[in-house]
Amino acid sequence: MNNLQSVVLTLSISYALIGALLLIVLVYARLPWSAKAVAVVVTSAFYIASFIGVRGLLGWASVDALPASFKLLQARIVEPHSLEGDPGSIYLWVEALDEDNRPSGIPRAHRLPYSDRLAQKTDKAASEIAAGRPQGGRAADFGDGGGNILQAARQYITPTAIIDTSGGDPSTGGGLAVPNDGDGVSFTPLLPPRMPPKDQQ
Numbered sequence: 379m380n381n382l383q384s385v386v387l388t389l390s391i392s393y394a395l396i397g398a399l400l401l402i403v404l405v406y407a408r409l410p411w412s413a414k415a416v417a418v419v420v421t422s423a424f425y426i427a428s429f430i431g432v433r434g435l436l437g438w439a440s441v442d443a444l445p446a447s448f449k450l451l452q453a454r455i456v457e458p459h460s461l462e463g464d465p466g467s468i469y470l471w472v473e474a475l476d477e478d479n480r481p482s483g484i485p486r487a488h489r490l491p492y493s494d495r496l497a498q499k500t501d502k503a504a505s506e507i508a509a510g511r512p513q514g515g516r517a518a519d520f521g522d523g524g525g526n527i528l529q530a531a532r533q534y535i536t537p538t539a540i541i542d543t544s545g546g547d548p549s550t551g552g553g554l555a556v557p558n559d560g561d562g563v564s565f566t567p568l569l570p571p572r573m574p575p576k577d578q579q
Contacts, residue, residue, distance in 0.1 A: 386429075389428070393424075393425050396421070397422075400418070400421055401418075439467075439488055440487065440488050441488075444490075444515070445517065446517060448516075449472065449473045449475055449512065449568055450472055450513040451472060451473055452504070453468065453469065453470050453471070453500045454469040455469075456468070465491065466492025467490065467492055468492055468493075468497060471485055471486070471488075472485065472486060478572040478573075479568075479569055480571040512567070512568035513565050515566070516563070517563045
C-alpha cells in the first residue's frame with residue numbers, strides 16, 4: 379500500500395468512526411426521528427464531499443476530461459502488462475490554454491487509458507518537447523474540458539461514435555467497435571499567444 383492509499387484509508391476509517399459515534403448519540407438522544415434522519419443524511423453527504431476533495435488534494439492524476447486546448451508539459455506512457463493485469467495508462471501533464479492561447483499557470487496531471495494510437499502520438503510529442511519544440515494539444519472530441527462525465531459518456535452512445543467493421547461475429551473480431559479514450563486527442567507545435575491589438579496613434 380502506497381502513502382496516498384494509506385492517507386485515504388486513514389481518513390475513511392476516521393469518518394467511519396465519527397459516523398458510528400453519531401449513530402450511538404442518535405440512538406440514545408431524545409430527538410425527533412426526522413432530525414435524526416437529517417443528521418445521518420448530512421453526515422453521509424460529507425463523506426462523499428470529503429473523498430472527492432481529498433482525491434484532488436493528494437496530487438493523483440485526474441481521470442476527468444482534458445481541457446479543450448492545452449500545453450503539453452510532459453508525458454509518461456505505461457504500457458499494458460498482461461501478467462500483472464495492468465491495462466496500461468498514458469499520463470499527460472498539461473496546462474490549460476485560453477482562447478488567446480495563453481497558459482493558465484496551473485498544471486494538472488491527467489490519466490488516459492492506454493491505446494496504441496494515443497501512445498504513438500504521445501511519444502512523438504514528448505520527443506518534440508525534448509528537442510526544444512513546445513507542444514500544444516486539443517481534446518475537442520474527448521469531453522468538454524470541464525470534467526463532465528455525461529459528455530464523455532455521450533461520445534460512446536451516439537450513433538456517430540459507432541464504427542461498423544466487417545462481419546458481425548464477435549469470435550472473428552467483427553461487430554461494432556467503439557473508439558478508444560484519447561483517440562480525439564491531438565498534439566501540434568505550440569502556437570504563440572495572441573496579443574491584444576496595439577493602440578493606434
